[in-house]
Amino acid sequence: MEIQNQLKALADKINKLKNKIETEESTKHAFVLPFINILGYDSFNPTEVVPEFTADLGMKKGEKVDYAIFQNNTPILIIECKNWKESLDNHNSQLFRYFHTTKTRFALLTNGIQYRFYTDLEQTNKMDEKPFLEFDITKIKDNEVHEILKFHKSNFDVNKIVNNASALKYTKEIKKCIAEELVNPRYDFTKLFANKVYSGRLTEKVMDEFTVLVHKAFNQTISEKVNDRLNSALNKEAEKQELDSIEVVEEESKVVTTEEELEGFRIVIAILRRKLDISRIVHRDTQSYFGILLDDNNRKPLCRLHLNASTKYLGIIGEDKNETREIIQSVDDIYQFEEQLLKTLGLYID
Numbered sequence: 001m002e003i004q005n006q007l008k009a010l011a012d013k014i015n016k017l018k019n020k021i022e023t024e025e026s027t028k029h030a031f032v033l034p035f036i037n038i039l040g041y042d043s044f045n046p047t048e049v050v051p052e053f054t055a056d057l058g059m060k061k062g063e064k065v066d067y068a069i070f071q072n073n074t075p076i077l078i079i080e081c082k083n084w085k086e087s088l089d090n091h092n093s094q095l096f097r098y099f100h101t102t103k104t105r106f107a108l109l110t111n112g113i114q115y116r117f118y119t120d121l122e123q124t125n126k127m128d129e130k131p132f133l134e135f136d137i138t139k140i141k142d143n144e145v146h147e148i149l150k151f152h153k154s155n156f157d158v159n160k161i162v163n164n165a166s167a168l169k170y171t172k173e174i175k176k177c178i179a180e181e182l183v184n185p186r187y188d189f190t191k192l193f194a195n196k197v198y199s200g201r202l203t204e205k206v207m208d209e210f211t212v213l214v215h216k217a218f219n220q221t222i223s224e225k226v227n228d229r230l231n232s233a234l235n236k237e238a239e240k241q242e243l244d245s246i247e248v249v250e251e252e253s254k255v256v257t258t259e260e261e262l263e264g265f266r267i268v269i270a271i272l273r274r275k276l277d278i279s280r281i282v283h284r285d286t287q288s289y290f291g292i293l294l295d296d297n298n299r300k301p302l303c304r305l306h307l308n309a310s311t312k313y314l315g316i317i318g319e320d321k322n323e324t325r326e327i328i329q330s331v332d333d334i335y336q337f338e339e340q341l342l343k344t345l346g347l348y349i350d
Contacts, residue, residue: 003038003145003148003149003152004142004145006038007038007137007140007145007148008140010031010034010035010038010137011137011138011140013030013034014030014031014084014112014113014137014138015138017030018031018084018113021083021084023083024081024082024083024086027081027082027083027084027111027112028066028081028112030112031084031112031113032066032067032079032081032110032112035110035112035115035137036049036067036069036079039069039148039151039152039153040152040153040154041069041153047070047073048069048070048071049067049068049069049070050067050068050069050070050075051066051067052064052065052066053065053066053067053068053075053078053102063097063098063101065078065079065080065095065098065102066079066080066081067079067081068102068104071153071156074103074104075102075103075104076104076105076106076156076158077104077106077107077108077151078095078098078099078102078104078106078107078108079107079108079109079110080094080095080098080107080108080109080110081110081111081112082109082110082111083111084111084112084113085111086111087111088109088110088111088114088116091109092109092116092118092127092129095107095109095118095127096127099118099120099125099126099127100125100126100127105119105120105158105161105162106118106119106151106161107119107127109131112137113136113137113138114134114135114136114137115133115134115135115136115137116131116133116134117131117132117133117134117151118130118131118132119132119161119162119165121162121165121166121169128169130169130173131169132165132166132168132169132172133147133148133165133168133169133172134172135148147164147168150164181218182215182218182219182222183215184215185211185214185215185218187207187211189214190207190210190211190214191207191210193210193214193217194206194207194210194214198210240298240299254287255285255286255287256285257283257285257290258307258308260307260331261283261285261290261305261307262283263331264290264305264307264314264331264334265283265290265292265305267331267332267334267335268281268292268302268303268334268341269281271334271335271338271341271342272302272341272342272345275342275345275349276294276345276349280294280295281293281294281302282294282295282296284296284298289304289305289306289315290304290305290306290307291304292304292305294345294348294349300348301317301321301323302317302341302344302345303315303316303317303341303344304317304323305331306325307331311327312327312328312329312330312331313325313326313327313328314326314328314333314334314337316337316340316341316344317344317347318344319347
């Protein structure tokens with residue numbers, strides 16, 4: 001995913017430069033404007049990105065927010081920036097005032113590292129006290145990249161973001177509550193489980209004991225879940241390696257690569273070379289089929305050719321890595337499946 005690579009590059013830049021950045025203005029130019037550019041907006045185009053956007057409130061004139069992003073002459077996101085060294089905890093009241101005076105549904109408070117996105121879920125045109133999306137760009141997670149992508153110029157849809165914002169906000173709050181309970185279970189939380197497993201009277205002494213037990217049980221459960229996932233992943237990897245070794249043995253015996261298979265390989269290259277360096281497209285012939293792989297990796301199949309029987313097939317690889325066979329009359333018919341082949345390539349690269 002291209003935006004994921006761009007965000008990682010910005011994170012690397014921040015880690016290298018932050019100790020040399022002293023002012024809020026430098027933070028804006030070095031950290032925030034590149035983030036705006038990643039979202040697809042041209043920071044040099046005053047119809048898209050307006051610096052020092054006026055957000056007057058009543059009799060109080062001259063109030064300005066650091067940036068406003070526009071689409072169709074309407075502000076869609078206002079951005080208030082702080083020095084990267086500053087905590088954001090005491091600055092949302094300023095953004096709260098700006099939000100009320102504009103037509104935007106979204107506001108961003110950032111110090112170039114921490115990003116907090118707000119909207120008006122609780123009361124129309126009144127910014128919520130808590131953000132619905134919050135992340136540290138230097139520690140960004142895949143699910144956060146997915147949410148950031150919704151603010152990209154090419155994807156921006158007010159209704160979709162607002163509809164999803166409620167789930168994001170409350171999921172974040174629930175996860176926070178769970179994390180707190182895991183560290184220090186509250187009385188009511190402990191009592192919930194004690195009532196399910198203990199038939200006696202819940203005295204203070206019993207509750208003290210169960211507080212420790214609940215804490216221990218929850219952390220053990222999480223550890224076991226993590227270990228199960230790891231073991232499952234390791235077992236699958238071992239199975240794949242075993243299958244790969246079996247396939248290599250098969251390839252070494254009774255395999256004859258035909259000119260027709262090589263011609264099909266060249267057609268696949270002709271289709272994919274617009275998106276990929278041809279040196280990364282490799283063929284590997286077996287007794288069962290003629291495989292075409294990305295980076296000579298069995299776990300990255302691009303397609304398979306079945307040309308040695310009376311009925312010829314092109315094997316298309318789907319998202320689940322399963323093969324769908326399409327009948328072809330000759331290798332020239334492979335050109336008809338350009339879209340499907342490019343889609344398969346997209347499973348491995350953006």
